[in-house]
Amino acid sequence: MRIVDVCAFYSPHGGGVKTYVEQKMKIGPELGHEIIILAPGDRYEISERGPNARLITLPAPRFPLDRKYWFFNDEPALHQALDDLAPDFVECSSPWRSASMVARWPGPAPRALVMHADPLSAYAYRWFEPLLSRATIDKRFSRFWDHLRELGQSFDRVVCASGELRDRLAAGGVANTVLHPMGIEAGVFSPSRRDPALRRKMLALCDLPESAKLLIGVGRLSAEKRWPMIVDAVMAASRLMPIGMVMLGAGGHKARILKQIAGNPHIRLLTPEKDRVKFATLLASADALIHGCEAETFCMAAAEARASGVPVIVPNRGGAADHARGGAGVTYRAGSAVAAAKATLKLLHNLPKTPVAAETVTTRGHFAGLFAEYAATRRGLGTDAAALA
Incomplete structure (x- = not known):
């Protein structure tokens, strides 16, 4: 598959999303897929990252609160880029404005929203939970919940890396949520x-x-x-x-x-x-x-x-x-x-005498399961994500 990741959170200066994106561009082609990262940047630029992997930046303004990042602000240009790339599957890595842009793209490819951020926990619950119940906070942030529910209807999959986030979104009425825990580098941690x-x-x-x-x-x-x-x-x-x-x-x-x-x-x-x-x-x-x-x-x-x-x-x-x-x-x-x-x-007071490694998914295993889900989604099979994770 040609997989295009509309990645608003990408920054060349580092961060977890950059690490994840670089792993995807390495492992995806090894699994037989073409990976294209479409990110905002200072200028239009194509960076080849190996066979069947490239990073394309579209001109965009800097994010005012953190100058290491940019944000998509030209929806027609983003839609044109997707038209030109003709993806088999589209990912979106931010639940904010870019997700709505991707949702409105009229192209035929199925699409997934990958929840690399949990704004409710990072901001709303952290700020207000000492004073208000979570149910009250959710009511006060009903517009954002409505936004998430709209995205759940617009995207074929809403991919979560933790069970708590998947369950909370599903309980809140967000459709198409699936669980795919991320993986760690093979052979490094022991x-x-x-x-x-x-x-x-x-x-x-x-x-x-x-x-x-x-x-x-x-x-x-x-x-x-x-x-x-x-x-x-x-x-x-x-x-x-x-x-x-x-x-x-x-x-x-x-x-x-x-x-x-x-x-x-x-x-x-x-x-x-x-x-x-x-x-x-x-x-x-x-x-x-x-x-x-x-x-x-x-x-x-x-x-x-x-x-x-x-x-x-x-x-x-x-x-x-x-x-x-x-x-x-x-x-x-x-x-x-x-x-x-x-x-x-x-x-x-109760440390184990002998350290034992927990069973963990490798990064390669994570992407293999995720891309298998995408392939099944394209075929319209509705495959259970838990069996692929």
């Missing part, structure tokens, strides 16, 4: 990478002895990741147990997080480790991963931790919660530092 010497080094960096517990936090330094809450939780838990935490991340909230750490020698904020083997070794050498964001659509950090044999401490909502199932970790009430501290102590 309990065998655990390095006691590196663990000692990280604990020494946290001014703690080898007998202390080592937590790791991984993710963008942004508001929805709730790092200040995690800092508070770890500080509270460390009053009852020696705990160090190493955080790997970059982003606009660095100063806010450093202020929350307030010079605590047991919590260290480091830049991301871009060498994948070194990162996998660091991850496997921790005692647990702690995460604060309940708006994850999948939570790659938690998936990689579980493949490394590292248990997780995660919110009870969002994609991260999926990775704590089956004894793979503990959950806590989302947004609560007190609950996160209690969950941290509960897990660290």
Whole structure:
């Protein structure tokens, strides 16, 4: 199939969507498909990314709140690009304006909306849930729910990477929702990478002895990741147990997080480790991963931790919660530092003696299942996504 991904979230400067897109352009052709990424950018440009893979940018303005991104603003130009490319299947990677543009494209190809974002959890629930019930918030944001329901009717599939998001959208009346968990890189993450010497080094960096517990936090330094809450939780838990935490991340909230750490020698904020083997070794050498964001659509950090044999401490909502199932970790009430501290102590008091990797889907397996679903959709077979995931 020729698959065109209308990808409004793509930025060459990095991010989870960029990683996902690059994996798709590599693996898709290996599976026999042609992959074309159609993204907004400063100018019209075609970048060949190997046999049967290319990135095409259409001229578009920069996003005013984050200049690393652009946004589609010319619907006729987008429709013309889709006409010229004549796709067998169209993906859209944003539930915002570009999804409506793709929905209105009159072309014959079936299409899927891939939920790389969960705006309700990232914004509405996070901002207002301390004051209002979720049912009340949903009523106040009924226009956005109406928008999602319209997209569910316009797209042949609404692809979710977590069971919680799929179930919530389906319960809210969004049609055609299916579950396809994302995958991790094959052969990179493993309990065998655990390095006691590196663990000692990280604990020494946290001014703690080898007998202390080592937590790791991984993710963008942004508001929805709730790092200040995690800092508070770890500080509270460390009053009852020696705990160090190493955080790997970059982003606009660095100063806010450093202020929350307030010079605590047991919590260290480091830049991301871009060498994948070194990162996998660091991850496997921790005692647990702690995460604060309940708006994850999948939570790659938690998936990689579980493949490394590292248990997780995660919110009870969002994609991260999926990775704590089956004894793979503990959950806590989302947004609560007190609950996160209690969950941290509960897990660290009962760590498994031998790390065991959880069964995880590989990135190749994810795309194989997803593209098989697309092929079945084209044939009108209505294949059950769970059998393909």
